[in-house]
Amino acid sequence: MLEIEDLHVSVQDKNILKGLSLTVPAGEVHAIMGPNGAGKSTTSYTLAGREGYEVTSGAIRFKGEDFVDLPPEERAAKGMFLAFQSPIEIPGVTSMNFLKTAVNAQARSRGEKEPTAVEFLKMLREAAKKLNVTEDMLRRPLNVGFSGGEKKRNEVLQMTLLKPSLAVLDETDSGLDIDALRLVAEGVNALRCPERSFLVITHYQRLLDYIEPDVVHILAGGRIVKSGDKTLARQLEDQGYDAVIGQAA
Amino acid sequence: MTQEMETLEEFAGQKYKYGFVSDIESEFAPKGLSEDVIRFISAKKDEPDWMLDWRLAAYKRWQAMREPDWAKLHYPRVDFDDLYYYAAPKSDKTSPKSLDEVDPELLETYKKLGIPLSEQEILAGVEPKNRVAVDAVFDSVSVVTTFKETLEEAGVIFCPISEAISKYPELVQKYLGTVVPVTDNFYATLNSAVFSDGSFVYIPEGVRCPMELSTYFRINASNTGQFERTLIIADKNSYVSYLEGCTAPQRDENQLHAAVVELVALEGAEIKYSTVQNWYPGDETGKGGIYNFVTKRGDCRGDHSKISWTQVETGSAITWKYPSCILRGENSQGEFYSIAITNNYQQADTGTKMIHLGKNTKSRIISKGISAGHSQNTYRGLVRMHSKADGARNFTQCDSLLMGSDCGAHTVPYIESRNRSAMIEHEATTSKISEDQLFYCLSRGIDAEEAVALIVNGFCKDVLQQLPMEFAVEAQKLVGISLEGSVG
Numbered sequence: 001m002l003e004i005e006d007l008h009v010s011v012q013d014k015n016i017l018k019g020l021s022l023t024v025p026a027g028e029v030h031a032i033m034g035p036n037g038a039g040k041s042t043t044s045y046t047l048a049g050r051e052g053y054e055v056t057s058g059a060i061r062f063k064g065e066d067f068v069d070l071p072p073e074e075r076a077a078k079g080m081f082l083a084f085q086s087p088i089e090i091p092g093v094t095s096m097n098f099l100k101t102a103v104n105a106q107a108r109s110r111g112e113k114e115p116t117a118v119e120f121l122k123m124l125r126e127a128a129k130k131l132n133v134t135e136d137m138l139r140r141p142l143n144v145g146f147s148g149g150e151k152k153r154n155e156v157l158q159m160t161l162l163k164p165s166l167a168v169l170d171e172t173d174s175g176l177d178i179d180a181l182r183l184v185a186e187g188v189n190a191l192r193c194p195e196r197s198f199l200v201i202t203h204y205q206r207l208l209d210y211i212e213p214d215v216v217h218i219l220a221g222g223r224i225v226k227s228g229d230k231t232l233a234r235q236l237e238d239q240g241y242d243a244v245i246g247q248a249a
Numbered sequence: 250m251t252q253e254m255e256t257l258e259e260f261a262g263q264k265y266k267y268g269f270v271s272d273i274e275s276e277f278a279p280k281g282l283s284e285d286v287i288r289f290i291s292a293k294k295d296e297p298d299w300m301l302d303w304r305l306a307a308y309k310r311w312q313a314m315r316e317p318d319w320a321k322l323h324y325p326r327v328d329f330d331d332l333y334y335y336a337a338p339k340s341d342k343t344s345p346k347s348l349d350e351v352d353p354e355l356l357e358t359y360k361k362l363g364i365p366l367s368e369q370e371i372l373a374g375v376e377p378k379n380r381v382a383v384d385a386v387f388d389s390v391s392v393v394t395t396f397k398e399t400l401e402e403a404g405v406i407f408c409p410i411s412e413a414i415s416k417y418p419e420l421v422q423k424y425l426g427t428v429v430p431v432t433d434n435f436y437a438t439l440n441s442a443v444f445s446d447g448s449f450v451y452i453p454e455g456v457r458c459p460m461e462l463s464t465y466f467r468i469n470a471s472n473t474g475q476f477e478r479t480l481i482i483a484d485k486n487s488y489v490s491y492l493e494g495c496t497a498p499q500r501d502e503n504q505l506h507a508a509v510v511e512l513v514a515l516e517g518a519e520i521k522y523s524t525v526q527n528w529y530p531g532d533e534t535g536k537g538g539i540y541n542f543v544t545k546r547g548d549c550r551g552d553h554s555k556i557s558w559t560q561v562e563t564g565s566a567i568t569w570k571y572p573s574c575i576l577r578g579e580n581s582q583g584e585f586y587s588i589a590i591t592n593n594y595q596q597a598d599t600g601t602k603m604i605h606l607g608k609n610t611k612s613r614i615i616s617k618g619i620s621a622g623h624s625q626n627t628y629r630g631l632v633r634m635h636s637k638a639d640g641a642r643n644f645t646q647c648d649s650l651l652m653g654s655d656c657g658a659h660t661v662p663y664i665e666s667r668n669r670s671a672m673i674e675h676e677a678t679t680s681k682i683s684e685d686q687l688f689y690c691l692s693r694g695i696d697a698e699e700a701v702a703l704i705v706n707g708f709c710k711d712v713l714q715q716l717p718m719e720f721a722v723e724a725q726k727l728v729g730i731s732l733e734g735s736v737g
Binding site for chain 2: 048049050051071072073075076077081082084087088089090091092093097098101102105106109141158162
């Protein structure tokens with residue numbers, strides 16, 4: 001699904017990613033853990049194609065296709081989804097309208113038929129119900145005045161409707177209490193299937209109690225320094241980054 | 250500058266969608282303005298003497314007036330001797346009885362503009378109650394007036410003002426110039442002298458107008474000043490919603506437009522006046538475009554009356570326009586909802602005046618200004634509480650959105666209160682479309698062009714939702730089109 005090869009990325013002329021390599025096969029859930037400043041957010045923004053995140057060398061291949069020069073909206077249409085750490089507020093635009101615009105834009109981009117208003121509403125209501133997203137939330141301006149939990153549920157709702165092949169979750173657990181975290185994780189788990197991969201980026205092991213990863217990678221100093229199964233996350237939690245990374249180095 | 254922004258700039262080359270010239274021959278009055286020209290106009294319309302005298306008095310007054318220069322607008326002075334003050338399509342002598350009799354060239358012009366003439370609605374089998382009556386103003390003379398019968402049944406008068414002058418002289422004489430006096434301002438006085446045509450509406454007592462009334466204004470002949478005159482009277486406890494929309498063909502020379510709109514709401518009456526203005530704004534370098542100097546004013550003459558202005562201003566090189574309300578009747582209400590979008594080298598100085606004279610009068614002002622390119626966008630508004638306006642209230646909200654760093658947004662509120670019990674609230678914000686918002690949209694597969702339209706429509710929502718349905722859809726599209734290529 002996703003292959004990252006010796007990726008070097010600089011932001012405002014500062015090298016952040018220094019030789020990141022990573023392969024996420026279809027249907028797998030990979031976690032990237034790392035201390036502050038390791039390059040976690042840079043990794044997610046680079047994958048989504050944000051301007052200002054300059055790939056100086058290396059490759060990103062998505063379903064075998066070179067992704068580096070593709071604009072963000074085309075990446076999205078090809079099945080890349082980024083769940084934001086801090087979802088953005090757009091005043092005056094209802095969540096429902098935003099979602100419909102996104103679903104239609106992606107359908108057009110892929111040369112598919114846009115769903116009718118009735119089809120869309122049916123999909124939306126089903127997905128919203130599972131995530132405990134109320135009708136009221138759908139009619140409120142996107143993320144404006146939403147609580148932390150509401151914002152993250154809204155991200156998962158978007159993910160559910162946009163049906164990506166790869167979902168990158170950027171510190172989705174930040175700012176969530178346990179109940180909200182569980183609800184979000186359930187939403188994510190419901191989307192797990194053999195055709196879909198996840199890259200879960202997190203600082204804490206906590207989220208991985210709910211979204212169980214197949215592989216855990218540790219990101220430090222702009223590259224993956226250690227990979228292992230889910231026990232690696234627990235080991236990090238017990239011993240701390242310094243001990244585990246020191247061990248790896 | 251980021252790549253997203255650059256992508257957006259590529260759309261800047263977008264040409265004015267409605268730029269074309271229809272070659273219907275015009276019948277001109279001689280260039281320039283004189284008593285003879287005014288007599289020519291009046292004679293062309295077979296006007297009674299009182300109308301001619303009214304015009305001549307206005308002309309005399311106008312000669313002594315000076316063009317105002319207090320607005321934040323910069324443009325070369327208009328040479329008023331170098332303009333034509335009258336032009337009519339040749340076919341105006343034999344008024345067409347149906348669409349078949351209308352010049353096909355004219356119909357083609359409307360088609361290009363996408364104007365839904367009511368006849369087309371009939372062909373499409375639209376429910377009669379949903380139909381929009383159109384009094385189409387083409388180059389100064391109304392040539393198509395539809396749905397008269399339905400309106401006549403309700404007792405509503407909706408006709409060209411020239412027709413009203415001959416058919417309903419008492420009504421016209423009673424109200425014309427009573428809201429915007431002949432002496433009001435330079436452009437209004439000019440209009441009073443030379444107005445060519447426009448609409449006249451009278452809603453009788455207790456009648457709720459059975460349909461939205463709509464007029465499409467269009468400027469077509471080169472160098473012809475357009476001087477529309479509209480008069481709407483809502484008698485006691487009546488209601489009317491009037492829609493006005495405009496587009497104009499592409500021109501290199503600046504065209505002057507100085508319209509006057511007068512609204513009179515008697516006791517318990519309500520008038521809702523909505524405008525979508527999309528005249529040629531000039532090209533990317535600021536060449537050409539319409540000069541739009543408009544005087545619009547409503548008089549809440551009776552107690553419990555209400556006048557609501559909603560405008561979406563996206564066109565014109567120069568906009569000078571302050572739709573206002575005189576809140577004379579007790580408990581009367583005035584509203585002003587405005588979206589003003591300027592791009593490239595457009596300049597807009599627009600806002601409202603709410604003059605509170607009566608007790609417990611209320612006014613509400615919501616203004617959304619969006620500036621892009623090298624444009625300048627000014628909100629200028631006056632809220633005045635007179636000494637007898639006990640318990641009067643005003644709420645004003647002015648929001649500005651800036652796109653890029655070469656444009657300007659200005660808010661100039663004037664507040665005068667001579668009554669201690671009056672309450673005035675004013676809120677103002679200035680913001681930009683953030684890169685975060687843009688990237689968020691992009692990451693969901695929404696391209697930059699659509700993202701800007703989405704975000705700006707969200708910004709304008711409070712105003713857009715005031716528009717009647719058929720206008721709201723058109724206006725939303727217009728907001729997107731007007732800003733294509735505008736973030737930098």
